[in-house]
Amino acid sequence: MKGLKFAVAAVALSLITIGTSGSIVFAEDIKTELTQVATQLETVSKTAEETNQQLAQQVSTQEKLNIEISFYDQHTRELTEAVTLVKTKMDLLDHGPKAVAPIQAMYLILADKYLEVDSLDLEKAVNGDLDTFRPYYENFLRSEDKATIKEALEAHLSSLTAEIAVSETGRTEAKLALVEVSSSIEQLSGQAAEVNGQVQLLAQEKQSIESEIKAKEAEEKKANSFIKPTSGRITSPFGNRKHPITRRITFHEGIDIANSAGTRILASRTGKVTFAGYQSGLGKVIKISHGGGIETVYAHLSAIQVSVGQSVTQGQQIGKMGSTGRSTGPHLHFEIRINGTPVNPSKYI
Ligand SMILES: [Zn+2]
Structure with missing residues (x-):
């Protein structure tokens, strides 16, 4: 015993x-x-x-x-x-x-x-x-x-x-x-x-x-799951669409979720920030790596509240909705990429 x-x-x-x-x-x-x-x-x-x-x-x-x-x-x-x-x-x-x-x-x-x-x-x-x-x-x-x-x-x-x-x-x-x-x-x-x-x-x-x-x-x-990164309605889906500015048929690599400026933007999944700054077109943008070649992108922000190298957990606030870059109004352009290829976020959130 x-x-x-x-x-x-x-x-x-x-x-x-x-x-x-x-x-x-x-x-x-x-x-x-x-x-x-x-x-x-x-x-x-x-x-x-x-x-x-x-x-x-x-x-x-x-x-x-x-x-x-x-x-x-x-x-x-x-x-x-x-x-x-x-x-x-x-x-x-x-x-x-x-x-x-x-x-x-x-x-x-x-x-x-x-x-x-x-x-x-x-x-x-x-x-x-x-x-x-x-x-x-x-x-x-x-x-x-x-x-x-x-x-x-x-x-x-x-x-x-x-x-x-x-x-x-x-x-x-x-x-x-x-x-x-x-x-x-x-x-x-x-x-x-x-x-x-x-x-x-x-x-x-x-x-x-x-x-x-x-x-x-x-x-x-x-x-290992994704959540909707902000509140609001999806104004533009993933895939081919007529570009709101160029008016040409182009491939939309993410989804647009529209709400008022300043709406909280959350990390869709736990990961590490790989980019936090300005890019032409995307405006103020955050990119988060989730391992296994999975990446999420949050664009057109009015504020970035994380920095490169920072670990974030799912649901954590990372920034605020805005209309920076090539944008017609306050919305979040959200992408999920697997090994660099954009996939339809609506299938995951
Ligand atoms: Zn977009």
């Missing part, structure tokens, strides 16, 4: 380390970590499940043993009561009815079935009609062979004593088993707590890595 803790610590440490590394590498590394943590979680969960199952079994055995012990206790108690009864009968046999209360003596005789009485006699005895019952009792003592009765009582006593011994042995064995089970429960409880804790830790770790991946993927998606 110690190895696991180290592994968890290693995962936590690697998270910190890769947090500072490159984006795609980061995603690959963190996905490997996720697989590792998920595998560990699966293994530890299985161990936890087994441990919890064992613990539940032992607890169930403990309950059964406690019931068994109380059963033995009850059985021994009943046997001891039976012994007392037999001894009382023996006392009665040796010393006559004066040794015990007469009504008790009657019950003892009836219960022992040494004397057959009809239901009327029994009723009389129960009703406490002692005088009516007495002749039967005295007759019994006279007519029966005391020695035979005593022998039978002694045999009964000895059988009861043996049964008590069996019951007590059973109880002792159950007690010993209980001690063992209790110790096992204690040990398993400790193990279960540890392993359940590890499951929780790994589950948290897994969740944290998953959130990290999700955030990273969202970030990457953002980095």
Whole structure:
């Protein structure tokens, strides 16, 4: 289990380390970590499940043993009561009815079935009609062979004593088993707590890595997408059109988005500024490189708010709409170029 803790610590440490590394590498590394943590979680969960199952079994055995012990206790108690009864009968046999209360003596005789009485006699005895019952009792003592009765009582006593011994042995064995089970429960409880804790830790770790991946993927998606760089309506689409100034059919390498002068111009995608200045025709223009041969162009600006070499993130304000260069009114001329070739921005924003 110690190895696991180290592994968890290693995962936590690697998270910190890769947090500072490159984006795609980061995603690959963190996905490997996720697989590792998920595998560990699966293994530890299985161990936890087994441990919890064992613990539940032992607890169930403990309950059964406690019931068994109380059963033995009850059985021994009943046997001891039976012994007392037999001894009382023996006392009665040796010393006559004066040794015990007469009504008790009657019950003892009836219960022992040494004397057959009809239901009327029994009723009389129960009703406490002692005088009516007495002749039967005295007759019994006279007519029966005391020695035979005593022998039978002694045999009964000895059988009861043996049964008590069996019951007590059973109880002792159950007690010993209980001690063992209790110790096992204690040990398993400790193990279960540890392993359940590890499951929780790994589950948290897994969740944290998953959130990290999700955030990273969202970030990457953002980095690989374009947004509309300003608000306004598209007044001139991409492709062949009649030029508003020359009136000749020319190829429009971007789209024009018109709005009032000063409208915020945003970086369409995360990247690095490669040009920020004046060019004839385009006026005040910003060019941003996004890697992989992808470039965006923002022309006719009234203000440039970034400089060459600056890193910009998608949605960041880079300038303001204007009408500089060859322009008929405030608008943004926006281009997306892939390896220098203009593509239709409307397909990307
Ligand atoms: Zn244009």
